[in-house]
Amino acid sequence: MSDGNTPPFFNEMFDATGAVRPPYGGLDGWAAAMPEELRSLKQSEAEALFRRIGITFAVYGEGGSPDRLIPFDMFPRVFGADEWRRLENGIKQRARALNAFLVDVYGRGEIVKAGRIPARLVYCNEAYETAVAGITPPKGVYSHIVGVDLVRTGPDEFFVLEDNCRTPSGVSYMLENREIMMRMFPHLFQQKRILPVETYPALLKRTLASVAPAKCQGEPRVAILTPGHFNSAYYEHSFLADQMGVELVEGQDLFVEGDYCWMRTTEGPKRVDVIYRRIDDAFIDPLCFRPDSMLGVPGLMNVYRSGGVTIASAPGAGVADDKAIYTYVPEMVRFYLGEEPILNNVPTWQCAKSDDCAYVLDNLSELVVKEVHGSGGYGMLVGPKATQEQVAAFAEKIKADPDNYIAQPTLALSTTPTFVEEGVAPRHVDLRPYCLVGETVELVPGGLTRVALTEGSLVVNSSQGGGVKDTWVVDE
Amino acid sequence: MRLTVRHTTTYRYAPPRRAVVQSHRLTPSVFEGQQTIWWNISVPGAWTGATFRDGAGDRIETVSMLGPVEEVLVEVTGEVETQDLAGVLRGHRETVPPTAYLRTTRATHPDTGLRELSADALAGADGDPLDRAHRLSRAVAEAIAYVPGETHAHTSAAEALSLGKGVCQDHAHALIGAAIAADMPARYVTGYLFVGDEPMGEASHAWAEIHVPELGWVGFDPANRCCPDARYIRLGSGHDAQLAAPIRGLAQGVGEERLDVSVDVAEAAQSQQQ
Numbered sequence: 001m002s003d004g005n006t007p008p009f010f011n012e013m014f015d016a017t018g019a020v021r022p023p024y025g026g027l028d029g030w031a032a033a034m035p036e037e038l039r040s041l042k043q044s045e046a047e048a049l050f051r052r053i054g055i056t057f058a059v060y061g062e063g064g065s066p067d068r069l070i071p072f073d074m075f076p077r078v079f080g081a082d083e084w085r086r087l088e089n090g091i092k093q094r095a096r097a098l099n100a101f102l103v104d105v106y107g108r109g110e111i112v113k114a115g116r117i118p119a120r121l122v123y124c125n126e127a128y129e130t131a132v133a134g135i136t137p138p139k140g141v142y143s144h145i146v147g148v149d150l151v152r153t154g155p156d157e158f159f160v161l162e163d164n165c166r167t168p169s170g171v172s173y174m175l176e177n178r179e180i181m182m183r184m185f186p187h188l189f190q191q192k193r194i195l196p197v198e199t200y201p202a203l204l205k206r207t208l209a210s211v212a213p214a215k216c217q218g219e220p221r222v223a224i225l226t227p228g229h230f231n232s233a234y235y236e237h238s239f240l241a242d243q244m245g246v247e248l249v250e251g252q253d254l255f256v257e258g259d260y261c262w263m264r265t266t267e268g269p270k271r272v273d274v275i276y277r278r279i280d281d282a283f284i285d286p287l288c289f290r291p292d293s294m295l296g297v298p299g300l301m302n303v304y305r306s307g308g309v310t311i312a313s314a315p316g317a318g319v320a321d322d323k324a325i326y327t328y329v330p331e332m333v334r335f336y337l338g339e340e341p342i343l344n345n346v347p348t349w350q351c352a353k354s355d356d357c358a359y360v361l362d363n364l365s366e367l368v369v370k371e372v373h374g375s376g377g378y379g380m381l382v383g384p385k386a387t388q389e390q391v392a393a394f395a396e397k398i399k400a401d402p403d404n405y406i407a408q409p410t411l412a413l414s415t416t417p418t419f420v421e422e423g424v425a426p427r428h429v430d431l432r433p434y435c436l437v438g439e440t441v442e443l444v445p446g447g448l449t450r451v452a453l454t455e456g457s458l459v460v461n462s463s464q465g466g467g468v469k470d471t472w473v474v475d476e
Numbered sequence: 477m478r479l480t481v482r483h484t485t486t487y488r489y490a491p492p493r494r495a496v497v498q499s500h501r502l503t504p505s506v507f508e509g510q511q512t513i514w515w516n517i518s519v520p521g522a523w524t525g526a527t528f529r530d531g532a533g534d535r536i537e538t539v540s541m542l543g544p545v546e547e548v549l550v551e552v553t554g555e556v557e558t559q560d561l562a563g564v565l566r567g568h569r570e571t572v573p574p575t576a577y578l579r580t581t582r583a584t585h586p587d588t589g590l591r592e593l594s595a596d597a598l599a600g601a602d603g604d605p606l607d608r609a610h611r612l613s614r615a616v617a618e619a620i621a622y623v624p625g626e627t628h629a630h631t632s633a634a635e636a637l638s639l640g641k642g643v644c645q646d647h648a649h650a651l652i653g654a655a656i657a658a659d660m661p662a663r664y665v666t667g668y669l670f671v672g673d674e675p676m677g678e679a680s681h682a683w684a685e686i687h688v689p690e691l692g693w694v695g696f697d698p699a700n701r702c703c704p705d706a707r708y709i710r711l712g713s714g715h716d717a718q719l720a721a722p723i724r725g726l727a728q729g730v731g732e733e734r735l736d737v738s739v740d741v742a743e744a745a746q747s748q749q750q
Contacts, residue, residue, distance in 0.1 A: 106531075109573055123575040130579075130715065133531030134571035256497055257540050258525035287499040287724045298497040298726040299526065302538040306528040 010154045010414040011426055012077070023080035023474050026191055031075065031417065031424050039074075039419065042184055046072050049180050070173070071467035076181065076188075077416045077429055077449040081195075081475040087150070087158060087433070088443050090342030093333060095146040095435040098165055098320045100336035102142035106133050106316060111335050117328045125325070127318035129281060131288055135305050137314045138211045139439055143321075144276075144312040145171075145204070146435040150343070152414040159346045159411060161430070163329065165321040166313050167278050171434045172236040174448045175200060175243070177470040195445035195473045200434070201243035204276075207438035211310050212273040215259070220273040223247040223263060225254070227279045227295045237278050251279075256299030261309045274310045275300075281315045323372045323406055324350060347409060351402040360407040361398065364391050367407040369398065382458060384410050413458055416469070418451055428452045430460045431471065445473035477706040478513070478744035479670050483552040483680070488734040489727060492544035496522075498725035501666070501712035502552050503535035507568035509561040510709060515554035522548070533570035534712035543729070550723060555744055556709050563695035563703025565685065565710075574687040577661035583716040584664075586653035587634035593619055594654040606694070608658065609686040613696040616651045622699055629717070644682045645717050647698040651684040652716070661687040663713045664720045665695060670707040670741045679739040681708070682717065709741070 013024040020028050034042075050069055079087070104111055105122050112119045122128060147168025149161040178197050182189055205222060212220035226237040228250050241248035253264050254272065262269040277284065283293040288301035303309045319325060327348050330341040349356035349367075360367060365388075369381040381394040398405050415426035433447030449469040450460035460466040487496070498519075504512050517524075519539045526538035541548060580586065586594065597615035601608050623641040631639075633653040636646035648664050655662035662684055669681035683697035683704060695704035704710070714720030727733060 107571070112573075119573065119575045120578065123573050124579050126579075128576060130531065130572050130576050130719075133573075133576070135531070255495065255540070256526065256538060257542070258523045260525070286726050287497065291718065291724070291726075298728075299499060299538045299540060302499055302526040302528070302536060305530065305536075306526045306538075308526055 008412045009426070009428070010152060010157075010412070012152070012414050012416045012429075013426075021080075022476070023078040023083070023472075025476075026188075027076070027078070027417075030185075030188065031419075042074060043419070045184060046074060046180055049183070050176070053176065070462045071453060072177065072180070073418050073427075073451055073453070073467050073469045074181070074184070075417050075419050075424065076470045076472050077431075077451075078472045078474060081473060084445055084473040086156075086342065088445070090158070091146075091148050091150075091433055091435050091443055092441045093337065093339060093342055094148055094160065094163065094329065095143070095437050095441055097329065097332040097336050098146060098163060099141055099143055099437055101332045102165075102314070102317055102320050103136055103140045104336070105319065106135060106142075111332065114335070116331050116335055117325075121324055121328075122319060125319050125322055127281075127316070127322055129316035129319075131301065132305065132314070132316040135314075138213055138310050141211055141312075141437050142314040142317040144207055144211065144437050146437060147432050148343075148435065150431045150433070151411055152429075152431070153412050154414075157344075159344050160329070161346060162323065162326060163321045164432075165317045166280070168432065168434065169233045169236055169278075170432060170448045171200065172239045173468050174434070174446055174471065175239075177448075177468060178446070181470040192472075193475045195475055197444045197446040197471075200444045201240060203436055203442050203444065204240070205244040205246065207436040207440075207442065208274045208276055208310075208312055210439035211312065213307050213310050215307055216273040221246075221263075221270060222274045222276065223249045223254075223272050225249055225251065225275050225277040225279060225297075227283070231278070233278065240276075246276075251295050251297050254297045254300070256297060256303050259303065259306060259308045261297065261300055261303045272309060274312060276312045281318065284311070284315060323370065324352070346411065349407045351398055351405040351407065354402075356407075357398065357402045360405070361395055364395055364407075366410060368410050369394060369405055369407045372404050372406060382410065385458070410458070413452075413460075416449075416451070418453065418467075418469075420453070420455075425455070427455070428458050428460065429469070446471045477558050477670065478555065479558060479668070479707075479709060480555045480742050480744050481552065481668055481709065482738075482740045483668070484736075484738050485550040485723060486734075486736045487548040487725070487727070488736075489546055489729075489731055490734075491729075491731045492546045493727040493729040493731065494543040494545075495541065495728045496543075496545045496548050496725060497538070497540045498548070498550070498723055500537045500539065500550070501534050501720070501722050501724075502537070502550075503711065504554070504556050504667075505533060505565075505568060505710040505712065507710070508566040509559050509564075509704075511557045513555040513557060515556075516552070518551045518553075520549055531571040532713050533568055545727065548725075558706040558709065560705040562705070564691050565693040565695065568693065574661040574693075577663045577687065577715065578656055578659070579715060580653060580656055581716045581719070583630075583632050583718065584649050584652040584656065584662075585632065585634060586657040587637075589637050590634055590650065590653045591657045593637065593650075594657040597654070598658055605660065605688045606691065609655065609660065609688060609694065609696060612654045612658065612660075612686070613651055613684075613698045614701070616647055616654060617698040617701050620647055620650055620698070622647075644678060644697075644699040648682045648684040649716060651686075651696060651698050655684070655686045663693075664716050665710060665713045666717075666720050666722050667704075667711045668709040668739065668741045669700075670743065679741045680737065682720075683708075685713065 143165035147164035285301040413428040418427040626641040633649035636642035
C-alpha cells in the first residue's frame with residue numbers, strides 16, 4: 001500500500017514518516033488483509049444494500065438522476081476524539097452565532113447598527129424575508145439544523161467552506177453509511193471504539209420538540225413537510241420521518257383553521273406543533289410568498305407568525321448562509337458570543353468590491369471562483385485545473401456581472417485512503433456535520449464525508465464524480 | 477375628518493370550492509394621523525384566527541372556510557378620525573428597517589425607462605430628500621396618465637411607464653421603482669380615500685411611501701398629485717401591490733370565481749342621515 005503522501009496535501013492516515021496516525025490504527029492491516037475478490041464482493045454487497053433501501057438520491061439538491069447510486073467507498077474516514085472535540089466546539093460555536101445573528105437582524109439589528117456588517121448586505125439580501133421581521137421564534141432559534149461544510153488542510157487546520165442554515169440534506173447518508181459498515185465489517189466495530197451516530201434521529205426529534213410553540217399543550221406533534229416523491233431528497237424525508245416516528249406530510253395534508261395548523265388523518269384533524277419543512281421559503285405559503293405555490297399550506301405563515309406552530313428552519317434563515325454574508329461569520333462569533341472563532345473561514349474576495357475584483361481577475365488561474373447563489377459545484381471555476389481558454393472565458397463572465405461572484409484560494413484539501421481500481425490510494429475529502437439547535441446545541445460525533453474519487457480532483461460533489469464514506473470518531 | 481367606511485368584497489364560486497383561506501390586512505394603521513373609533517371585519521361562516529401585527533406594523537388576520545364554499549363575503553365597516561399630517565407617518569411602530577425597502581420586485585423593478593425618469597426628475601435638484609421625493613412623485617404623475625382599464629393587476633411599473641397610462645397601482649409601483657433607483661427606500665401602501673362627489677375617484681386606493689431620513693416614512697400619491705391628508709385612511713404596506721394586498725386568498729379546487737367589490741367612504745355626519 002502506498003503511503004499516498006504527496007505534499008502539500010495532508011494525508012489523514014499517514015504522517016510524513018509513513019507511520020499510521022493513531023485514529024486510523026489497525027485499518028492499514030484491515031485493508032491490506034482484504035483480498036481483491038473479497039473487496040469487490042463487499043463492494044457489490046454494499047451497492048446491493050444501498051439499492052435495496054432505495055437510497056439513490058443526489059445530495060445537497062444537486063439534481064442529477066434520481067436512480068443513480070452515489071458511489072460508496074468502504075474505507076472509513078476517521079477522526080480522533082481530541083480532533084473531534086475541537087471541531088465540535090467550533091461547529092457549535094458557529095451554529096450559536098448564526099442563530100444569534102438571525103434573531104438580531106429580524107429584531108433590533110444591533111450588529112448592523114454597530115457597523116460590523118453593512119446594512120444593505122443583510123436587508124437587501126434576497127434571502128432576507130421582510131415578512132418575518134419582528135418575529136422571534138421559540139427559544140430564539142431560526143436554524144435548527146446547521147450543516148457546516150468543512151475541509152482540512154493540516155493536522156489542526158480546518159476551514160469552513162460554507163454554512164447551510166435552511167434545510168441541509170445528506171444526513172441519511174451519514175446514517176446509512178454507518179449502518180452498512182456495521183453490517184459488513186462488524187469486527188471493526190468490536191476492535192475500535194467508534195462513537196455512535198445512530199442517536200441522530202432521536203436527537204433531531206428532541207430538538208424539534210424542544211422548540212414547540214408556547215401554546216402547545218402536551219407532547220408536541222412533529223411532522224416533516226416534503227414537496228413530494230418527485231423531489232430528489234424524498235428518500236431522506238421519508239427515512240427521517242420513519243426513524244423519528246413522525247408523520248411525513250405534503251402541503252395538501254395540512255390546513256389552517258383558527259389559530260393552528262392541522263393535519264388530516266383518518267381519525268380526524270390533529271394539531272401540528274412543529275413542522276420540519278424540506279421545502280424552500282418561497283413555496284411555504286401562497287398567501288405570503290409565491291402565490292402560485294402548490295406545495296405549501298395557505299395561511300401557514302400567519303399561524304407561524306402568531307405563535308401557533310413552529311417552522312424549522314424558520315422562514316428567513318437563509319440570510320445567514322448567503323455566500324456574501326459568510327465572510328462576516330467570524331465577526332458574528334466575536335460580536336454575539338464575545339469569543340474568538342475556533343474554526344477559520346476561507347479568505348474570500350468579493351468581486352462586488354472593485355479592489356477584490358481586480359485581484360481576482362489578475363490571479364484567476366490560482367483561485368476558485370463561485371457564484372454567490374450557486375450550489376452543487378456548478379458554475380464554478382477551479383483556476384489551477386482550468387485551461388487558459390476556460391480562464392479567459394470565465395474572466396468575461398466575472399466582468400459582466402461582478403456582484404455575482406466570489407473567489408477563494410485553492411485549498412490543499414486533505415486526503416484519506418480510498419479503495420480504487422489499483423488498490424488503495426489517497427483521495428481528497430470534505431466533511432459536513434449536522435449540528436442540532438433547540439433548547440440545547442447537539443452534535444453527533446460524525447457527519448457526511450464526501451470524497452473526490454478521481455485522482456487529483458478537488459471537487460467532491462456527487463454530480464462531479466464524488467462519493468461518500470462513513471465518518472468515524474474513535475475514542476481510544 | 478371623521479370618515480365612515482363600508483367595504484364589501486364578495487367571492488362567488490361555481491362549482492363550490494373545497495376550502496377557502498384568506499389573509500387580511502384590513503385594519504387601519506395605528507399612527508398619529510388616524511384614530512379608529514370603531515372597526516369591524518365580518519366574514520359570515522368563517523373561522524377567524526392567527527391574528528397578529530407584523531413587522532411593518534400591519535394588523536393581519538386569517539380567515540378560513542371549509543367547503544363546499546359557494547360564497548365568501550368580507551364586510552368591513554368602521555369609523556376613523558383622521559388628521560392631515562402632510563403625508564408623514566408619524567408615530568407608526570414597525571420593526572422592518574427602511575433599508576429593506578431598497579429591494580425591488582418584478583412589479584417595481586426600475587428598467588432603463590424608470591431609471592431615466594428618476595434621473596431626469598432629479599437633475600438640478602439639491603440634496604434635500606423631501607424635495608427629491610416630491611420631484612419624483614410629480615414626474616410619475618406626468619409620465620403616466622390616469623386611464624382605467626388599460627393596465628391589469630400584474631402590469632409592472634416598467635410596462636405602465638412605457639404605456640404612459642395606468643391607475644393608482646401603476647403610479648405607486650412606478651414611484652417606488654423611481655425612488656429606489658435614486659437610492660431612496662420606498663413601499664406600496666393601501667387604504668381608503670374619501671373622494672366626495674368626484675366622478676373619477678376610487679374609494680379603494682393605493683399610493684407610495686418614501687423614506688425621508690428626517691421625517692421617516694412620507695406618503696406620496698402621484699395619482700392625485702398630493703400627499704395623503706385627512707381624506708386618506710391607511711391600512712397596510714408591502715414591497716408591491718401583491719405583498720401589500722388587503723386580501724390575499726386562495727380557494728382550493730377549480731372553477732369560476734366572480735368577484736364583486738364595493739367601497740363607500742363618507743363623512744360621518746352624512747352617513748348618519750341615511
